[in-house]
Amino acid sequence: MKLDVTKAWIDKKFQHERQLSTCRFSPCGTYVIAAGCDTDLQRWNLATDERVSLSGHPGWVGDFAFHPDEQRLYSVDYHGGLFCWDYRQDSPQPLWKIQDAHSSWVRKVAVSTDGKYVATGGNDKVVRLWTADGKPAGHLRGHNGYVFSLLFHPSGDILLSGDQVGSVRQWEIPSGNQVRELDLTVLHTRLDNFLAHVGGVRSMAIDATGNLLACGGMTNAKSNSFCPGDPLVVLMDLASGKEQAQLKPSQKADGPINSLRFLPDGILAGVGEGASGASLAFWKTDEAAPMHSVKMTSGYQIDLHPDGLRLAVSRFQTNGRGGNGRHSTAETYISNDGVVDIYQLHEKPADG
Amino acid sequence: MIHSHHCNSSEHELSRRQVLGTLAGVAVGSGASGLLHPSVAAQLKAQQKRVLLIWLDGGMSQLESWDPKPGTEFGGPFRAIPTSLPGIHISELMPNTAQQMHHLAVVRSMCTKDENHSTGVPRILRGDPKNRGVTYPYLGAALSKLKGDPHSALPNYIWVKPGSGGFIWQHAGFLGAKYGALALGDGKPPIHINRPAEIDDARDKTRNDIRKRLNTQFRKGRREAQVDAYDYSFEMAEKLIRRKDLFADFKATELDRYGGHPLGRHILQSKRLIEAGVQFVQCHSYHWDTHGDNFNMHLDLVPQIDKPFAALIEDWNESGMLDNVLVLLMSEFGRTPKINQRIGRDHWPEAWSLCMAGCGIRKGIVHGKTTANGAWVDDTEYDIGHVFHTVFRAMGVDPTTTEYHNNGQPLPIAHDDCDAIAELLA
Numbered sequence: 001m002k003l004d005v006t007k008a009w010i011d012k013k014f015q016h017e018r019q020l021s022t023c024r025f026s027p028c029g030t031y032v033i034a035a036g037c038d039t040d041l042q043r044w045n046l047a048t049d050e051r052v053s054l055s056g057h058p059g060w061v062g063d064f065a066f067h068p069d070e071q072r073l074y075s076v077d078y079h080g081g082l083f084c085w086d087y088r089q090d091s092p093q094p095l096w097k098i099q100d101a102h103s104s105w106v107r108k109v110a111v112s113t114d115g116k117y118v119a120t121g122g123n124d125k126v127v128r129l130w131t132a133d134g135k136p137a138g139h140l141r142g143h144n145g146y147v148f149s150l151l152f153h154p155s156g157d158i159l160l161s162g163d164q165v166g167s168v169r170q171w172e173i174p175s176g177n178q179v180r181e182l183d184l185t186v187l188h189t190r191l192d193n194f195l196a197h198v199g200g201v202r203s204m205a206i207d208a209t210g211n212l213l214a215c216g217g218m219t220n221a222k223s224n225s226f227c228p229g230d231p232l233v234v235l236m237d238l239a240s241g242k243e244q245a246q247l248k249p250s251q252k253a254d255g256p257i258n259s260l261r262f263l264p265d266g267i268l269a270g271v272g273e274g275a276s277g278a279s280l281a282f283w284k285t286d287e288a289a290p291m292h293s294v295k296m297t298s299g300y301q302i303d304l305h306p307d308g309l310r311l312a313v314s315r316f317q318t319n320g321r322g323g324n325g326r327h328s329t330a331e332t333y334i335s336n337d338g339v340v341d342i343y344q345l346h347e348k349p350a351d352g
Numbered sequence: 353m354i355h356s357h358h359c360n361s362s363e364h365e366l367s368r369r370q371v372l373g374t375l376a377g378v379a380v381g382s383g384a385s386g387l388l389h390p391s392v393a394a395q396l397k398a399q400q401k402r403v404l405l406i407w408l409d410g411g412m413s414q415l416e417s418w419d420p421k422p423g424t425e426f427g428g429p430f431r432a433i434p435t436s437l438p439g440i441h442i443s444e445l446m447p448n449t450a451q452q453m454h455h456l457a458v459v460r461s462m463c464t465k466d467e468n469h470s471t472g473v474p475r476i477l478r479g480d481p482k483n484r485g486v487t488y489p490y491l492g493a494a495l496s497k498l499k500g501d502p503h504s505a506l507p508n509y510i511w512v513k514p515g516s517g518g519f520i521w522q523h524a525g526f527l528g529a530k531y532g533a534l535a536l537g538d539g540k541p542p543i544h545i546n547r548p549a550e551i552d553d554a555r556d557k558t559r560n561d562i563r564k565r566l567n568t569q570f571r572k573g574r575r576e577a578q579v580d581a582y583d584y585s586f587e588m589a590e591k592l593i594r595r596k597d598l599f600a601d602f603k604a605t606e607l608d609r610y611g612g613h614p615l616g617r618h619i620l621q622s623k624r625l626i627e628a629g630v631q632f633v634q635c636h637s638y639h640w641d642t643h644g645d646n647f648n649m650h651l652d653l654v655p656q657i658d659k660p661f662a663a664l665i666e667d668w669n670e671s672g673m674l675d676n677v678l679v680l681l682m683s684e685f686g687r688t689p690k691i692n693q694r695i696g697r698d699h700w701p702e703a704w705s706l707c708m709a710g711c712g713i714r715k716g717i718v719h720g721k722t723t724a725n726g727a728w729v730d731d732t733e734y735d736i737g738h739v740f741h742t743v744f745r746a747m748g749v750d751p752t753t754t755e756y757h758n759n760g761q762p763l764p765i766a767h768d769d770c771d772a773i774a775e776l777l778a
Contacts, residue, residue, distance in 0.1 A: 018425075019691060019695075021695075037429075037691060039423070059429060059431070060429040078429040078430075079431065105429070123651070146648075164648075193514065193515075193638070193639070194639065195613070195614075195615075195637070195638075195639045195640075195649075195652065195653050195656060196639075196648070196649050196651075196652035196653055197652065198645070223639060224639050224642075224649055224652075224653075225410055225639050225640065225641035225642055225643060225644070225649070226641070226643045226644045226694075226696070227642075227643075227644030227645040227649065227694065227696070228644065254644075254694075255644065255694050273644075273693065273694050273695070274693075274694070275643070275644070275692075275693065275694050297693055298693035298694065316693035318693070322688070322690055322692055322698065323688075323692075323698050324467040324468070324688070324698045324699035324700075325467035325698075325699060325700070325701065325702070326467075326702050330723070330727065330728050333689075333690070333727055334425070335425045335426060335690065335691070336690060336691060336692070336693070
């Protein structure tokens with residue numbers, strides 16, 4: 001099969017009765033796992049569609065990441081916890097857990113490419129480094145806002161962390177020394193009449209060369225209530241630390257770009273939010289407008305299958321009428337859903 | 353879902369120029385006495401009862417404040433924490449308020465009728481009475497009429513708010529402009545509060561005489577209410593400018609305790625005004641309408657009310673002020689249990705919470721309850737009419753026997769199908 005995002009089509013759809021803010025393929029390629037507005041992770045077998053829940057977190061699961069050993073999964077929660085699982089088990093139970101890894105929400109977790117380190121970050125503005133078996137390995141201090149995004153550089157000795165106020169910090173691993181700070185304040189807005197920071201570095205991805213960093217979020221937020229803004233991707237040249245380009249979705253949307261991922265052919269894929277819909281967008285990095293877009297509801301995360309030909313997208317799905325006021329009975333007023341769409345990034349076979 | 357990124361408010365209908373144009377050259381009074389010291393709070397018992405209404409415009413989420421439902425379908429990511437009231441939990445976003453719960457009365461079973469800001473705000477603030485063909489006054493104007501001191505050295509009804517100020521006569525409804533709100537933009541006194549040094553008392557009197565003559569001429573051929581608004585705005589500002597001390601800089605210790613953000617400062621300013629004798633202060637905060645990114649926004653917003661509100665309750669309890677001042681903390685509605693696709697919560701009048709404390713209100717009570725998922729009232733539903741009855745009762749006004757008279761038309765002061773929430777009254 002030849003990768004061609006313009007021919008992308010939805011092969012499977014997995015649905016959950018809560019919104020799903022995060023989704024990833026297991027490195028073994030067997031599963032897609034997702035989590036979000038509840039305390040469980042959901043594991044779906046891509047071949048059989050079998051669903052298994054990974055239960056144990058006391059709070060909403062903020063994020064999770066896989067160890068390259070294809071056995072372990074690390075998940076973090078909004079009560080400050082860091083859990084480690086053997087995700088392949090029939091009924092996965094935590095191998096270990098640290099309930100107070102952080103003093104408040106842990107929003108993000110990342111695993112180094114060599115599998116030696118796990119990084120976590122969240123509302124205490126500290127990036128914490130752990131060994132793969134959960135021993136503390138460092139506190140990386142410097143952020144002035146909540147940590148919204150974490151990314152290990154493919155070299156293995158660089159960690160990047162993005163925050164609420166538009167700062168990306170580059171840390172040396174394992175020393176934890178801050179090497180430099182990248183200015184992404186274009187992704188943050190705090191007007192005089194705002195009561196809160198709006199925006200932030202919601203997502204990061206790095207290309208195969210290891211030199212092009214894509215940072216997603218939104219700019220020009222108009223208020224801290226609807227939080228509407230202009231979705232934006234900023235490409236940073238890591239060698240110089242300078243901004244290289246800005247990319248925008250073509251589909252009208254008013255929320256941040258929540259997730260980014262480079263594809264094997266260098267195309268950058270991203271999803272974002274919109275009060276009236278958003279898109280899955282694909283950019284060539286030298287063109288501001290997407291080369292291809294797929295209209296959809298708000299999207300929260302994307303991930304590329306190890307085969308390089310499948311993309312998982314966790315997105316919103318309405319469940320009955322929403323918006324202001326009642327418009328329904330107690331029996332029909334139920335939570336909106338989360339969906340993971342599995343896109344095939346190639347032409348649909350004639351017999352498909 | 354109907355979205356508007358700009359919520360219009362009626363306060364913008366009267367321009368700053370209209371209100372403040374008459375203030376130029378006004379004399380600074382010589383009677384700048386100090387602030388009321390807490391130690392003399394007992395003296396207030398012989399004086400009028402007062403009200404501080406703290407209004408979180410747009411709608412604070414009940415699930416992220418007074419009525420948390422962690423671990424449920426709509427509960428959100430925040431935890432519930434224990435409070436000083438045994439068995440009662442509120443959101444972890446309100447740790448300071450949690451320590452003051454034994455002074456508070458929380459209603460968790462508000463169920464009102466309007467899901468829109470534009471109609472809902474005035475509807476709530478007027479008490480949503482039955483339609484009798486007149487525009488009812490806002491609560492502040494109503495209490496100015498019913499309880500205000502016409503000879504007070506300060507305006508009876510002041511509105512501390514972000515943005516611009518002015519005289520908001522529309523709040524008075526059929527009562528007439530006299531009972532409107534003097535709005536202090538950003539909590540600051542009216543501009544031109546300082547009389548230029550080169551204008552002495554004699555010259556200032558001459559200027560005022562001219563102003564009065566011009567006003568008399570101006571009144572000819574114009575609507576009475578409009579001209580009254582000019583006159584009353586001048587009178588109110590004139591009262592305020594004699595009290596420049598009320599607008600002195602806050603101490604660092606005060607800002608540390610209440611917060612240096614706008615809401616902290618505005619609650620401090622409101623506290624000063626109430627302590628100085630203002631009968632009703634409405635303290636306003638905008639931008640609680642979190643249709644987008646609700647949880648991140650509440651993470652930053654709720655602490656901005658938690659800290660100053662808890663400090664106020666604690667301070668006024670210690671000083672005794674709370675015996676004489678009713679504090680009401682509310683919005684026009686709550687927020688939807690459902691989480692929308694921008695991870696926001698929309699407008700939800702069906703089941704929401706408000707808080708009262710102080711004068712005439714029972715301490716340490718949480719009244720009413722919602723269903724397990726927080727979506728609906730699972731008890732007696734209370735509309736805003738019940739709240740108005742309760743406030744009037746707490747202020748010593750019997751809403752079942754007291755009436756307004758509008759050109760001979762008797763009008764009930766609160767919705768005639770509602771009663772006070774008896775459980776809340778001390």
